[in-house]
Amino acid sequence: MESPTPVIVAIDGPSGTGKSSTSKAVAAQLGLSYLDTGAQYRAITWWMVSNGIDIDDPAAIAAAAGKPEIVSGTDPQGPTITVDGVDVAGPIRTQEVTSKVSAVSAVSDVRARITELQRTIAASAQDGIVVEGRDIGTTVLPDADLKIFLTASPEARAARRSGEVKGSDVHSTREALIKRDAADSSRKTSPLAKAGDAVEVDTTELTLAQVIECVVTLVEEKRAGK
Ligand SMILES: Nc1ncnc2c1ncn2[C@@H]1O[C@H](COP(=O)(O)OP(=O)(O)O)[C@@H](O)[C@H]1O
Numbered sequence: 355m356e357s358p359t360p361v362i363v364a365i366d367g368p369s370g371t372g373k374s375s376t377s378k379a380v381a382a383q384l385g386l387s388y389l390d391t392g393a394q395y396r397a398i399t400w401w402m403v404s405n406g407i408d409i410d411d412p413a414a415i416a417a418a419a420g421k422p423e424i425v426s427g428t429d430p431q432g433p434t435i436t437v438d439g440v441d442v443a444g445p446i447r448t449q450e451v452t453s454k455v456s457a458v459s460a461v462s463d464v465r466a467r468i469t470e471l472q473r474t475i476a477a478s479a480q481d482g483i484v485v486e487g488r489d490i491g492t493t494v495l496p497d498a499d500l501k502i503f504l505t506a507s508p509e510a511r512a513a514r515r516s517g518e519v520k521g522s523d524v525h526s527t528r529e530a531l532i533k534r535d536a537a538d539s540s541r542k543t544s545p546l547a548k549a550g551d552a553v554e555v556d557t558t559e560l561t562l563a564q565v566i567e568c569v570v571t572l573v574e575e576k577r578a579g580k
């Protein structure tokens with residue numbers, strides 16, 4: 355049988371809308387690769403913090419942006435991320451990294467470096483790839499075959515996120531999410547935004563299974579129309 359044309363899917367949206375869980379499941383179901391671009395920004399942030407770079411000094415961040423070697427494994431059944439050969443899948447999820455990632459990812463030299471990496475990974479995915487983040491449909495892969503923009507109410511997103519972290523309360527999680535979204539949406543270089551040709555899916559009232567099914571159907575429709 356002829357193998358299908360590689361398909362490139364971009365999934366963007368704010369925190370807690372379901373990007374990672376949806377992207378991983380869609381990629382696994384359709385035999386595509388998977389790239390979590392937020393993990394790459396978290397990885398470079400982790401490296402800056404670990405190497406004593408002043409997060410409030412964009413020039414210092416820019417000067418160091420080319421130093422760490424970030425490698426992403428794109429198997430949706432077990433995605434990996436390393437910095438200079440060290441597995442950082444755990445350390446990049448700490449509160450400290452989460453609170454600093456928006457400042458680091460606003461620096462244009464950081465974005466240029468990580469964007470190049472993302473384009474290289476997408477171009478080398480033989481069967482296609484699902485790439486999730488904030489600026490994939492607008493900047494990283496503007497020619498993606500399908501662009502999805504996930505949204506959900508701040509309440510739903512905070513409830514989902516605080517459900518993941520033991521002992522966290524919904525109110526402070528909601529405030530932190532709103533603050534990070536505002537920073538990501540208002541930065542000068544490649545802010546969080548919906549591409550003009552993206553399909554918006556509000557996941558507030560949907561189960562994860564429903565969102566996955568919706569995206570799988572959209573990918574299959576695209577493939578059939580190719
Ligand atoms: N539609 C949904 N309904 C309920 N919970 C969801 C839904 N989508 C995702 N989740 C849960 O919400 C949390 C955050 O999802 P995640 O995929 O990490 O979001 P994002 O990547 O957009 O930050 C996870 O625990 C996930 O299982």
Ligand SMILES: Nc1ccn([C@H]2C[C@H](O)[C@@H](COP(=O)(O)OP(=O)(O)O)O2)c(=O)n1
Binds near residue numbers: 456487488
């Ligand atoms: N394409 C991307 C992906 C993430 N970022 C930045 C902005 C986000 O707040 C952080 C972390 O992203 P991540 O997707 O891991 O965040 P959450 O899973 O939503 O908590 O990285 C970005 O600037 N551009």
